[in-house]
Amino acid sequence: MFAEVAFPIRSFQTFTYSIPKEYLHSINIGSRVIVPLRNKTIQGVVVDVNNSISYSGNIKEIIEPVDNILIFTPLLWKLIHWVGKYYMVPIGKVANTVIPKSISKNYRLPKQKFVLLKQKIDSEILKDLKTRAPKQYAVYEILCSQDSIKDIASLKDIVKNPMQVCLALQKRGLIDIIEKDKIPDVNKFSFEPIHKKVIFNIDQQKVIDQIILSLNRYCYEPFLLHGVTGSGKTEIYIESVKICLEQNRTAIVLLPEIALTPQIAGRFRAVFGDAVAVWHSKLTQQQRSWTWTKICSGEYKIVIGARSAVFSPLKNIGLIIVDEEQESSFYQDAKDPRYHARDVAVMRGTLEKSVVIVASATPSLESYYNYQQKKFQYLYLPKRFGNAKYPTVHIVNMLSIVEETGKYGQVVSGLLQDKIEERINNNEQIILLQNRRGFSPIIKCNECGEVLMCNQCKIALTYHKNEDKLICHFCSYVFSGTLIRCIKCKNNKLKYFGTGTQKVESLIKQTFPSARVKRLDMDTSKSSNDITTLLKSFSNHEFDILIGTQMVAKGLDFPNATLVGIINADLGLHLPDFRASEKVFQLLYQASGRSGRSQKPGEVVIQTYSPDNIVINNAKKLNISKFYHTTLNEREELNYPPYSWLAKIEVIGSNRIDLISLMDRIAFNIIGKFEGLEVLGPSPCFLEKLKNKFRYQIVFKSKKILDPNGAKLHFFIKENFYNAKKKFNLKQNKLNIYFDPMSLI
Numbered sequence: 001m002f003a004e005v006a007f008p009i010r011s012f013q014t015f016t017y018s019i020p021k022e023y024l025h026s027i028n029i030g031s032r033v034i035v036p037l038r039n040k041t042i043q044g045v046v047v048d049v050n051n052s053i054s055y056s057g058n059i060k061e062i063i064e065p066v067d068n069i070l071i072f073t074p075l076l077w078k079l080i081h082w083v084g085k086y087y088m089v090p091i092g093k094v095a096n097t098v099i100p101k102s103i104s105k106n107y108r109l110p111k112q113k114f115v116l117l118k119q120k121i122d123s124e125i126l127k128d129l130k131t132r133a134p135k136q137y138a139v140y141e142i143l144c145s146q147d148s149i150k151d152i153a154s155l156k157d158i159v160k161n162p163m164q165v166c167l168a169l170q171k172r173g174l175i176d177i178i179e180k181d182k183i184p185d186v187n188k189f190s191f192e193p194i195h196k197k198v199i200f201n202i203d204q205q206k207v208i209d210q211i212i213l214s215l216n217r218y219c220y221e222p223f224l225l226h227g228v229t230g231s232g233k234t235e236i237y238i239e240s241v242k243i244c245l246e247q248n249r250t251a252i253v254l255l256p257e258i259a260l261t262p263q264i265a266g267r268f269r270a271v272f273g274d275a276v277a278v279w280h281s282k283l284t285q286q287q288r289s290w291t292w293t294k295i296c297s298g299e300y301k302i303v304i305g306a307r308s309a310v311f312s313p314l315k316n317i318g319l320i321i322v323d324e325e326q327e328s329s330f331y332q333d334a335k336d337p338r339y340h341a342r343d344v345a346v347m348r349g350t351l352e353k354s355v356v357i358v359a360s361a362t363p364s365l366e367s368y369y370n371y372q373q374k375k376f377q378y379l380y381l382p383k384r385f386g387n388a389k390y391p392t393v394h395i396v397n398m399l400s401i402v403e404e405t406g407k408y409g410q411v412v413s414g415l416l417q418d419k420i421e422e423r424i425n426n427n428e429q430i431i432l433l434q435n436r437r438g439f440s441p442i443i444k445c446n447e448c449g450e451v452l453m454c455n456q457c458k459i460a461l462t463y464h465k466n467e468d469k470l471i472c473h474f475c476s477y478v479f480s481g482t483l484i485r486c487i488k489c490k491n492n493k494l495k496y497f498g499t500g501t502q503k504v505e506s507l508i509k510q511t512f513p514s515a516r517v518k519r520l521d522m523d524t525s526k527s528s529n530d531i532t533t534l535l536k537s538f539s540n541h542e543f544d545i546l547i548g549t550q551m552v553a554k555g556l557d558f559p560n561a562t563l564v565g566i567i568n569a570d571l572g573l574h575l576p577d578f579r580a581s582e583k584v585f586q587l588l589y590q591a592s593g594r595s596g597r598s599q600k601p602g603e604v605v606i607q608t609y610s611p612d613n614i615v616i617n618n619a620k621k622l623n624i625s626k627f628y629h630t631t632l633n634e635r636e637e638l639n640y641p642p643y644s645w646l647a648k649i650e651v652i653g654s655n656r657i658d659l660i661s662l663m664d665r666i667a668f669n670i671i672g673k674f675e676g677l678e679v680l681g682p683s684p685c686f687l688e689k690l691k692n693k694f695r696y697q698i699v700f701k702s703k704k705i706l707d708p709n710g711a712k713l714h715f716f717i718k719e720n721f722y723n724a725k726k727k728f729n730l731k732q733n734k735l736n737i738y739f740d741p742m743s744l745i
């Protein structure tokens, strides 16, 4: 028997190996294997198994399989295949990003030493121990009075050198020291289970009934669940998963934001206990491997997590839910495979014959269009649950404040200040959104106009006051210290413009000295523990005002938060991207949705310099259908998705002149253009220089009416770019392909 093996490399080539007799049964499609390649041994994935081959050269043998359990399911393998094909990424590379790196036959849990009480001694000897060896006595006491078994490291709070003390106790025959597997603590990423009595209202029941009907058909059925914020979508997910588990099937729930995981996981754990696994990018390799193997062995039935959870090795999946499906974080755009987790979820549902629910308060225009085209069934929850009302929204025209005060840059308007005070006096909580971290995002010389930029990127440096550093938010380049003079004209007229979360925090603390204020952004949430702790503490009303970036805007449910303030609603509004207004609308709508989710009525204050802008106005009225109507018309006119298929080629290189001539050569040599295809570029990317590399792009749009399933565009991109490295002699330049990109900047 022969195996075709793929490697995690850029090339699409596979290599043939023979399968040794002893492994005939253990090596299948999807097995990971160790093989010789040139003078090395490396790891690859079997993509095909054949009885015979046509190749007549020297065929090497597979050395050994990597895993002793099957770490893929056959259907997951099919999915990986599809991702490789659809997004044009070598399959070995897809497999490599999907499976945790440290999983292998040699994977062992690390060991942990425990101390175990062996015998109790009478009070005389105990007294003696107390005077002669007080440290040993202290440890012994703990073992007698609390648990009789304890992790030795945890005794550090009692004695400085617990190991030494325990060894001495062992010598006395009082205790035993044993070694056990150290099981990663994966439950700390969730809130304590929140038990709740749920009785569905009529709208909710209708939705549930439809989902049950579909689950009972055991086939692929996709839904768009459109439910306003606070309408009970999460309760619907829980109920649907319950039914799916009763059918002896499993479920995946995809969330767009790591900050959302702890609360939602807590709600699921209240119902499903230890059957719930959490999966996201902040897990350590250890936690990843542990979780993956437990999913394979069937102990976890539900996986909740970020986009890569779509590849969990669950068997027999009955239900896949994509919460806040419009979010661009579902698209992995920084590295291969560049994929959209929502679309992969739909494909996985097709393969697994499961029900797929893409859900949102603000569905993407693509999903909305899919519903109009009858590709998705539509489920609607028009009202908030119970007595919760939609919040009252106030718009503050920051321009008129400029006129009144003659000053730009006021951060918190009088109205927002008053409202904050009111809510604090009522003992209620407040969320403030500023979608930019740091203190000041622009440092400009008032004399010559020079803006301080990153050395390596064409991006302005942001001032971080807490750390007293200027930081590039793309490459993390750091300029330490407060800059006093302009680097160009040496004048000391530098001004710090703009507002980041740190500035908002510092102003709010000054204005409301007795309020308890905390900030959640990428700088304060290095680990998932930080996020969980902070959100738990807000949930328990241990502080009053939560300030943050988009991390605080979505999906969270804090019944006592009754005021949401949006410091600058215009951020992102004027970016040159076809999705700019959709994103701003969704963010404002979502953020507003965090307010007044329970009995207490909520309010939202939106501060803007563009009060007449149609996006801001629709967000103010929370008018979703009007927003869809205008935006869909605009997209159709300009031939953007959902009316066209989109692909983007991005080329990155260090030498700008070479890159420009390469781009011209590529553009000149493009073959197979077809009716309905539009080519934009080559042109420099919006972020033209990042990490000392220049970036250019070509965008391709293919009209959907002439290319209904995108096959023409797909074939075209494959013809032109499948073998780009050789074909265009890319040398050191890198070419990335994006299908269905979320943005063109």
Ligand code: ADP
Residues within 6 Å of the ligand: 196, 197, 198, 199, 200, 201, 204, 227, 228, 229, 230, 231, 232, 233, 234, 235, 236, 385, 555, 557, 597
């Ligand atoms: P969404 O996910 O649509 O924003 P949630 O599921 O978070 O909405 O619901 C908002 C709040 O209302 C939550 O606290 C939720 O537990 C509660 N809720 C929703 N539906 C019910 C119900 N049928 N019975 C009890 N509580 C409910």
Ligand code: ZN
Residues within 6 Å of the ligand: 454, 455, 456, 457, 459, 472, 473, 474, 475, 476, 477, 691
């Ligand atoms: Zn930089």
